[in-house]
Amino acid sequence: MRKMISILVRNHPGVLSHVSGLFARRGYNIESIAAGVTERPDVTRITIVVSGDELILEQVAKQLRKLIDVIKVQDLKYSESITRELVLLTIHVPRDKRQEVVLTANSFGAEVVDIADKTMTLEFVGNERRINVLLRALENFKVKELARTGFVALPLESQLEPERTLL
């Protein structure tokens, strides 16, 4: 069971260790974690992707809600949310292959942000599936370095609307 949890917390030092500690203790590997300030400067949104047994994840969510600094815990379903991650990828590219990389990048809407003697760096924003497809399309090139921000997500309002009117 893979879950994406969006947590709104009071923005102050130490809050991340409170949150991540809950997962670590139960042996859950956090696959991705991204944190950033929200529309309110005193509130941070932490988006966590974690996998584990559903019942225990539910227990973790309850424990998260119990933390004094946690304002809200939302279980985001993939089908009902927009998820995005930013990827920076530096690959080894011989000069004669540059064109190929640029073409691949263009067809995905990825941007070439740096070209060096033997490498190229691409920037790409997408959901998980598109990121995986892009990485596979470039798998003939040796990766020098890869940096990913982790997923951020928000509920897909248009999907939620009918439910809201029902309520």
Place this chain on the structure above:
Amino acid sequence: MTPTKSGAEIIVQSLIDAGVDTIFGFPGGRVIPIYDVLYSSPIRHILTRHEQGAAHAADGYARVTGRVGVCIATSGPGATNLVTGLATAYMDSVPIVALTGQVSVNMIGNDSFQEADIYGITIPITKYNYLVKDAERLPQVIKEAFYIACTGRPGPVLIDIPSDLQTARVTPRKLAPVKLPGYAPVTKGHPRQIEAILKAVKTARRPVIYAGGGVISSGASKELRRFVEKTQIPITTTLMGKGVFPEDHELSLGMLGMHGTKYANYTIYESDLIIAMGVRFDDRVAGDVQKFAPLAKIIHIDIDPAEIGKRVGVNIPIVGDLKSILEMLNEKVETTARKRWLERVSQWKREHPLTYKDNGSLKPQYILEVLSEMTKGEIVVTTDVGQHQMWAALYIKSMEPRRFITSGGLGTMGYGFPAAIGAKVGCPERPVVSLSGDGSFQMCIQELATVRMFKLPVKIFIFNNSCLGMVRQWQELFYNKRYSSTVFEFNPDFCKVAEGYEVPAFRVTEPQEVRKAIDKALNMDGPVLVDFRVAPGENVMPMIPAGGGQTDFIGEGDD
């Protein structure tokens, strides 16, 4: 212009404003400014001889009074010595505010002398914690800490205060109300769930109440008693719940679980409805959740939503404060006659009473039985951890809440004696008896100096069998009698140790002396230590082995 105050003055004033009149602590380099202010403040400071003692004393004080216990220690080792005490309080939901000194802000993170990241260390064992970096925030933080410690599910809160904040000059400002957007404990039970409970109670044929420490925290014993008497439903309590209902009442089944009474466990096992109140289905209560109460519907009432459904599936969950929920239930609950069920329960009580073999030697069970009979639930008892703790839970009949003080969740050896100090300070009008094993007592033996110095009349009863009895019992039963490191080939002479601390002491070796000895100890002025040389090799029975179901009893004493 408002005159400025030092951070330390602000701290002590904030404590006074929070209603604190007593704190337990041990000074050190990084709290000297606070101690300097305490020196001339109205707050009574109880100097322990180890910071662990201060934490446990604050805990005992909190459990007896229902108020927040306060302890203080310096940075580094002072702070880390509080850790066991904080973890103990956290596991048993006891409201404590712990203040620690810290190296000055500009030195934090430099491995400075006596620096420890106590904020990081205590994250998983406190309800909340602070590392304050701005002296202006001190009053607000202290106000918040007390609020968090004693509301909702209570728990310990730690405030780490760098030394330069204590000497900084601050202009006192008006306090803002506590505003914590993520913290709003639900207190009122949901009316729909109340209805569901009433219906389930009405139709149940074999109901039982399983009540724990949450009832005590909520101050709901009176409401619980009314509920029991209206419904005539038998009630068993956890170790933490001892005293929520008078144990001499015919509907009381005493304690359940691993070392609970057989009749409590049989009743749970055969019940068709469990009304769980302020409990957490701990593994010492329900070793095997599949074989706990296979036929029962479960109602779970608790203030902490994270407890509901944690170990067992629940049919009717309700989140809220027990006192208010019981009041709502009591308004409408009806009496249902369940003669056959009550007969069955009392038959179990008759057939499986608590027993031990009387062979003329000094039995710990006998001492506790006599103590219970002589004091009739009117004393405060604290225990350490191990066999004597379980015997005390079984043989001392508790009549009121906050009179049986024990480390249930963490099982902290060394807890009982310093907790008795806190209990005596918090409840000076009642006799306080500290029950210890010879193993446990040696873990905080230094606090003899504290009872002597403050002339605190704590009565120390040591159940001395010269071994670590509970582990020895497990080795006997499950490890082929290989008594690895559980038999003390040397033990100090506790009477002589006490004498060194100028605490009167005497020894009891024969059962005939017990009554007189207890009478003498209780009637002496000041503290006293009684070294009961109890029969070694005695086991706590009944017993369900770890992971066992409610009827999987083993071992001797089986009837």
